Amino acid sequence: MAARLFGTNGVRGVVNEDLTSELALQMGKAIGQVMKGTVAVATDTRSSGDMLRTAISSGLMSVGVNVLFLGMVPTPALQYYVKTHDNVNGGIMITASHNPPQFNGIKCISADGTEASREEETLIEEIYATDVQTCEWDEAGTMDHVNEAGEAYIDAVLSHVDTDLIKKAGITACLDCANGAAYETAPLLLKKLQIQTVTINCNAQGEFPGRPSEPTEENLSDLISLTKNTRASIGIAHDGDADRCVFITDGGKFVSGDKSLALLAKLELSKKKGKVVTPISSSSMVEDVVNEAGGILIYTAVGSPIVARKMKENGAIFGGEENGGLIFPEQQYCRDGAMTVAKMLEAIALNGPLSKQVGKLPVYYTQKRKIECPDNMKLAVINYLKKTVTDGIMDSTDGLKIIFENGWVLARPSGTEPIFRIYSESKDETVSIERANLFEEKVAKFLDPDAELNFPEVKPTEKTKQKPKAL
Numbered sequence: 001m002a003a004r005l006f007g008t009n010g011v012r013g014v015v016n017e018d019l020t021s022e023l024a025l026q027m028g029k030a031i032g033q034v035m036k037g038t039v040a041v042a043t044d045t046r047s048s049g050d051m052l053r054t055a056i057s058s059g060l061m062s063v064g065v066n067v068l069f070l071g072m073v074p075t076p077a078l079q080y081y082v083k084t085h086d087n088v089n090g091g092i093m094i095t096a097s098h099n100p101p102q103f104n105g106i107k108c109i110s111a112d113g114t115e116a117s118r119e120e121e122t123l124i125e126e127i128y129a130t131d132v133q134t135c136e137w138d139e140a141g142t143m144d145h146v147n148e149a150g151e152a153y154i155d156a157v158l159s160h161v162d163t164d165l166i167k168k169a170g171i172t173a174c175l176d177c178a179n180g181a182a183y184e185t186a187p188l189l190l191k192k193l194q195i196q197t198v199t200i201n202c203n204a205q206g207e208f209p210g211r212p213s214e215p216t217e218e219n220l221s222d223l224i225s226l227t228k229n230t231r232a233s234i235g236i237a238h239d240g241d242a243d244r245c246v247f248i249t250d251g252g253k254f255v256s257g258d259k260s261l262a263l264l265a266k267l268e269l270s271k272k273k274g275k276v277v278t279p280i281s282s283s284s285m286v287e288d289v290v291n292e293a294g295g296i297l298i299y300t301a302v303g304s305p306i307v308a309r310k311m312k313e314n315g316a317i318f319g320g321e322e323n324g325g326l327i328f329p330e331q332q333y334c335r336d337g338a339m340t341v342a343k344m345l346e347a348i349a350l351n352g353p354l355s356k357q358v359g360k361l362p363v364y365y366t367q368k369r370k371i372e373c374p375d376n377m378k379l380a381v382i383n384y385l386k387k388t389v390t391d392g393i394m395d396s397t398d399g400l401k402i403i404f405e406n407g408w409v410l411a412r413p414s415g416t417e418p419i420f421r422i423y424s425e426s427k428d429e430t431v432s433i434e435r436a437n438l439f440e441e442k443v444a445k446f447l448d449p450d451a452e453l454n455f456p457e458v459k460p461t462e463k464t465k466q467k468p469k470a471l
């Protein structure tokens, strides 16, 4: 079996250490053998983008594939281009999403615009490991530049919302593109919606001087102050390749990804009843909101391609992850940052200020912990937890989720790092913290060969009739 190159987010690594031009060239040859015909290529704004996309394009052309270069556009803009052009057999996005600037990556897109399946990736890996046959001199592929992919993507996004309603709502915005791939499309979207906007980090700059490209609360302090100080209706922040988006309320409060997931589930369900899909790591708040709005929530394992596939299978109307990666099937089956922005603006136009909408959501407390764990111990940890936890309902969709009467715990090994993650959620903050502590300790003890495994069993609060401690 060929060595694995693709992780959960394509091939990713530090440029000229893990990810070299030689690797990109060979990758281009291998991908070309699988996709054939014409392939679209795009990059985010990283400094190494030109080096890698020219090497990968050279590989593609050397096996007879024609390349269409779309320039620096968001990942979902490339996906939309591939999906809507029958003559294009696939796509390659040169991006490392939210990773630091020294990283880059190669992400493969199937002919229908979705992320390549594990089977397609395995086939590419197998060909990569061989001495790939190149074509005759007169069969070498060509390269053409396409300039309209970004605008066509934004126009498609706008066709899915009530633009007149948004234009009349008097919304003002602050926008932070992290110097990344949305630098042109995100301001264009807001301009077309006639929204008065103040921008920061909206120039393409591959060293990401403005802020780290992961849109967390800590990384968005400038946008938070700007939104508050300018009294804007909303702050909008994308990650490096703009498949994700998070928001700041009027008043300057960070809105976590599962809150926007819940608010947009409510918006979609107000138009059409149906199914909503999210991974089991999402807050129960999403389930509460979906149930109240008359929808059905379906849980999956963690990972946006898994969510997208489940949505397709079930004809779901909406889905997404708690990190701000939301999927709108009327546009495409992948995370779509610009769709997320357009829909949230529509939600404000219809349902009022973002701060008020967030204020009405049910409140849950979530603890997230990380424990170092060697890859070869991950399964043993899960089995140990299964044996020793006697209360609650067990769910093995991904790792081990234990659902109690007043919350849940998810113990899940990371797919990419030697780490075990513990999530604990409850409406009672003390309970959420105590359970997180208990499970963290349980896993740590199991991983310590000198520790004795006489750990007490976990009991849910209701069953033992303990009163929750004061907050």
Ligand code: MG
Residues within 6 Å of the ligand: 097, 098, 239, 240, 241, 242, 243, 244
């Ligand atoms: Mg991303």
